[in-house]
Amino acid sequence: MSEPRRLYRNARLLDPANGLDTQGDLLLEGAHIADLGTGLGNAGLAADIETIDLGGLCLAPGLVDMRVQLREPGAEHMESIESGGHAAAAGGVTTMVALPNTEPPVDDVSVVEFLARRAREVKLAKVHTYAAATKGLAGKELTEIGLLAANGAVGFTDGVKAVANALVMRRLLAYARSFDQLVVQHPEEPSLGGAGEVTEGEIATRLGLPAATPMAELIMVERDLRLVEITGARLHVAHVSTEAAIEAIRQAKSRGLRVTCDTAPPYFALNETAIGDYRTFAKLSPPLRCESDRRAVIAGLRDGTIDAIASDHSPWDQDSKRLPFSSATYGIVGLETLLPLALELYHQSHLNLLDVLRRVTIGPAGILGLTAGRLGRGNPADLVIFDLDSTWRIRTDEFRSKSKNAPFDGREVRGRVARTIVDGRTIFERPVGETAPPRSQ
Amino acid sequence: MTPRGEFACQHSGEYRPPPSACREPRLVPLVAGPYSPGLMREHIFGHRHLLGIEGLSRDDIEHVLDLADGYVEMNRQPEKKNSRLRGRTLINCFFENSTRTRTSFEVAGKRLGADVINMAVAVSSMRKGETLIDTAMTLNAMHPDVLVVRHPESGAVQLLSEKVDCSVINAGDGSHEHPTQALLDALTIRRRKGGLDGLIVAICGDVLHSRVARSNIALLNVMGARVRVVAPRTLLPAAVERLGVEVFHDMAAGLRDVDIVMMLRLQTERMHGSFIPSTREYFHFFGLDYDKLKLAKPDALIMHPGPMNRGVEIGSEVADDIDRSLIRQQVEMGVAVRMACLEILARDLGNGPPLP
Numbered sequence: 001m002s003e004p005r006r007l008y009r010n011a012r013l014l015d016p017a018n019g020l021d022t023q024g025d026l027l028l029e030g031a032h033i034a035d036l037g038t039g040l041g042n043a044g045l046a047a048d049i050e051t052i053d054l055g056g057l058c059l060a061p062g063l064v065d066m067r068v069q070l071r072e073p074g075a076e077h078m079e080s081i082e083s084g085g086h087a088a089a090a091g092g093v094t095t096m097v098a099l100p101n102t103e104p105p106v107d108d109v110s111v112v113e114f115l116a117r118r119a120r121e122v123k124l125a126k127v128h129t130y131a132a133a134t135k136g137l138a139g140k141e142l143t144e145i146g147l148l149a150a151n152g153a154v155g156f157t158d159g160v161k162a163v164a165n166a167l168v169m170r171r172l173l174a175y176a177r178s179f180d181q182l183v184v185q186h187p188e189e190p191s192l193g194g195a196g197e198v199t200e201g202e203i204a205t206r207l208g209l210p211a212a213t214p215m216a217e218l219i220m221v222e223r224d225l226r227l228v229e230i231t232g233a234r235l236h237v238a239h240v241s242t243e244a245a246i247e248a249i250r251q252a253k254s255r256g257l258r259v260t261c262d263t264a265p266p267y268f269a270l271n272e273t274a275i276g277d278y279r280t281f282a283k284l285s286p287p288l289r290c291e292s293d294r295r296a297v298i299a300g301l302r303d304g305t306i307d308a309i310a311s312d313h314s315p316w317d318q319d320s321k322r323l324p325f326s327s328a329t330y331g332i333v334g335l336e337t338l339l340p341l342a343l344e345l346y347h348q349s350h351l352n353l354l355d356v357l358r359r360v361t362i363g364p365a366g367i368l369g370l371t372a373g374r375l376g377r378g379n380p381a382d383l384v385i386f387d388l389d390s391t392w393r394i395r396t397d398e399f400r401s402k403s404k405n406a407p408f409d410g411r412e413v414r415g416r417v418a419r420t421i422v423d424g425r426t427i428f429e430r431p432v433g434e435t436a437p438p439r440s441q
Numbered sequence: 442m443t444p445r446g447e448f449a450c451q452h453s454g455e456y457r458p459p460p461s462a463c464r465e466p467r468l469v470p471l472v473a474g475p476y477s478p479g480l481m482r483e484h485i486f487g488h489r490h491l492l493g494i495e496g497l498s499r500d501d502i503e504h505v506l507d508l509a510d511g512y513v514e515m516n517r518q519p520e521k522k523n524s525r526l527r528g529r530t531l532i533n534c535f536f537e538n539s540t541r542t543r544t545s546f547e548v549a550g551k552r553l554g555a556d557v558i559n560m561a562v563a564v565s566s567m568r569k570g571e572t573l574i575d576t577a578m579t580l581n582a583m584h585p586d587v588l589v590v591r592h593p594e595s596g597a598v599q600l601l602s603e604k605v606d607c608s609v610i611n612a613g614d615g616s617h618e619h620p621t622q623a624l625l626d627a628l629t630i631r632r633r634k635g636g637l638d639g640l641i642v643a644i645c646g647d648v649l650h651s652r653v654a655r656s657n658i659a660l661l662n663v664m665g666a667r668v669r670v671v672a673p674r675t676l677l678p679a680a681v682e683r684l685g686v687e688v689f690h691d692m693a694a695g696l697r698d699v700d701i702v703m704m705l706r707l708q709t710e711r712m713h714g715s716f717i718p719s720t721r722e723y724f725h726f727f728g729l730d731y732d733k734l735k736l737a738k739p740d741a742l743i744m745h746p747g748p749m750n751r752g753v754e755i756g757s758e759v760a761d762d763i764d765r766s767l768i769r770q771q772v773e774m775g776v777a778v779r780m781a782c783l784e785i786l787a788r789d790l791g792n793g794p795p796l797p
Contacts (some may be wrong), residue, residue: 175718
């Protein structure tokens with residue numbers, strides 16, 4: 001007896017991996033994609049297949065968010081694998097990659113196995129995990145990269161901290177290369193940037209907030225690029241936010257170095273003026289930058305220097321953010337706003353639609369070597385169905401995440417997830433009252 | 442004789458001709474080895490010191506091994522002493538702890554009839570450089586015939602050798618050379634395999650810090666073997682392939698079809714925060730066990746300079762496998778090789794001014 005089949009008809013099929021943008025249908029069989037293309041619905045398929053007419057909605061590979069913080073183990077009240085899974089599902093994210101800065105950190109095989117088991121139990125968005133690059137995230141001793149990779153870690157990073165010591169970073173890159181593993185670095189020279197809460201400039205000066213030079217990002221990026229050159233390793237730079245660092249990466253790529261990078265939506269959707277009156281929901285690491293850096297991020301996304309957009313989802317409860325600016329924690333949630341904010345790049349005509357989607361599907365999947373982010377016969381049926389043009393306002397109190405710390409409350413955006421599917425199962429479906437009705441045929 | 446020119450030692454300007462410029466080995470008369478059934482061809486060694494394998498010719502090396510062969514036999518007799526070094530003074534001057542090597546040299550010297558003195562110099566009591574030379578000059582004033590020196594810094598033994606009138610054997614300087622180890626390894630292989638030409642030898646482990654690796658790479662290349670190094674990237678020095686080795690980062694590829702597997706001690710004291718995350722991970726990927734050994738030739742043999750960290754670079758069952766492991770033989774060959782080296786260096790003593 002074969003697997004149950006379902007046909008999605010009348011969709012705008014979008015697959016950046018294959019350059020596909022066409023009206024068509026997609027047939028699922030069990031947990032996999034059986035077929036896709038135009039006219040499937042007409043080809044004498046059995047009448048008893050469940051058929052859903054999408055009315056022209058977009059159907060794309062489920063989003064791959066390559067930088068997410070889940071607070072399990074250690075701070076499940078802020079976000080658990082389950083609540084994070086629901087948030088991801090509402091955001092159209094079908095695969096997320098979690099940072100290792102949990103408590104205990106993911107620096108031992110036992111924690112990797114725990115997370116994999118929890119993800120299997122929860123059965124929402126797929127969860128992969130980075131492992132720590134150094135023991136205890138202390139920046140001194142390498143973790144067991146070989147064993148952690150053999151047990152499922154997809155990359156190595158110290159999370160929200162840079163590996164600061166150049167010799168440790170060099171050895172990390174050389175050793176990781178022996179196992180063909182990716183190193184991900186938070187690009188901040190801590191001696192220059194650590195005490196800063198906002199970017200140096202007029203706003204920081206007027207507000208009287210400790211500030212960091214944006215060169216802290218460039219200096220670490222340049223250092224790491226030289227280390228990549230001498231070790232031949234692979235490096236991914238997380239959440240680039242400055243023109244200078246993006247240019248350095250652009251040059252390095254043209255010289256053939258194996259470097260990739262991502263950015264997060266705040267760095268192209270906001271600038272430092274969003275801090276306003278000490279809004280802690282605008283306190284990020286790296287901090288929000290000046291307008292010319294914001295435009296450079298968009299340019300970097302357009303010309304492909306920036307390979308991926310990742311939410312850098314950082315859940316914090318009220319106790320962590322309802323404080324004077326200097327005492328508040330860094331970061332905002334982002335799983336549920338990743339798609340609409342990325343689509344702003346399309347709606348504002350900075351990038352075409354497939355290029356935007358590439359940055360959140362096959363781009364990150366390719367960097368990490370994951371089987372995700374593409375539509376294809378036989379691929380897992382991880383899909384997002386969304387209305388490209390539906391206008392709506394972000395309401396942070398409607399977030400499925402346990403934490404609501406985001407500065408986008410009230411922001412009008414276009415593009416909304418209608419349904420999210422993982423392994424052929426619907427894990428999120430927007431209640432009828434919440435969407436604009438599908439366009440009639 | 443001008444101390445400059447192409448044969449000048451770059452440190453002291455001493456004239457030191459390359460071996461080939463020395464007197465040609467005389468083919469007659471033949472001489473008796475110390476305890477060998479036949480006769481050996483005489484060879485002029487042509488070096489005052491034994492500071493490293495670098496600079497030795499293939500003939501030099503074979504001469505040492507031939508002489509050592511005879512001493513292996515002698516060491517197995519009830520009467521294991523001769524008088525080749527009677528009346529000579531040998532001082533073991535060790536600036537770095539070692540019981541095994543020092544004992545091996547002590548036994549070697551005494552079996553040749555020498556007076557052997559052991560000096561252990563605590564490094565902490567030394568300031569760099571100056572006191573080493575002071576020590577050398579002090580010793581020199583006591584007229585030793587051979588100094589055997591081990592020091593934690595590369596090049597220190599050469600520096601000392603320039604300040605004394607006697608012969609100096611390097612028992613290990615920093616991460617640079619340990620020539621008698623390489624020679625005893627070669628003898629061990631030669632006695633078991635009949636020769637070294639064409640053998641594939643894999644040196645596995647902490648090559649970065651290993652003087653044993655460097656001396657072995659040099660010797661095996663001179664003797665016509667094919668050398669590989671197998672280690673994680675953090676334990677290999679830059680440009681190591683320029684020493685004449687094939688580089689592997691993966692035991693499965695590195696041990697394929699190998700004749701000899703030489704495991705180096707993983708220096709765990711250097712591990713913290715540095716080169717390798719844990720002994721558990723190291724043993725899993727780079728330690729020698731039967732799973733990895735079966736990729737080598739079915740008759741591949743295992744060597745280790747000692748002391749071993751069981752369960753770190755080598756598993757016990759492999760180390761103790763009497764059919765595959767040469768580790769005990771290496772120790773036995775060590776005494777014989779050191780006897781050969783002492784005899785060879787002492788030959789020209791008392792025959793006029795020291796060789797250049």
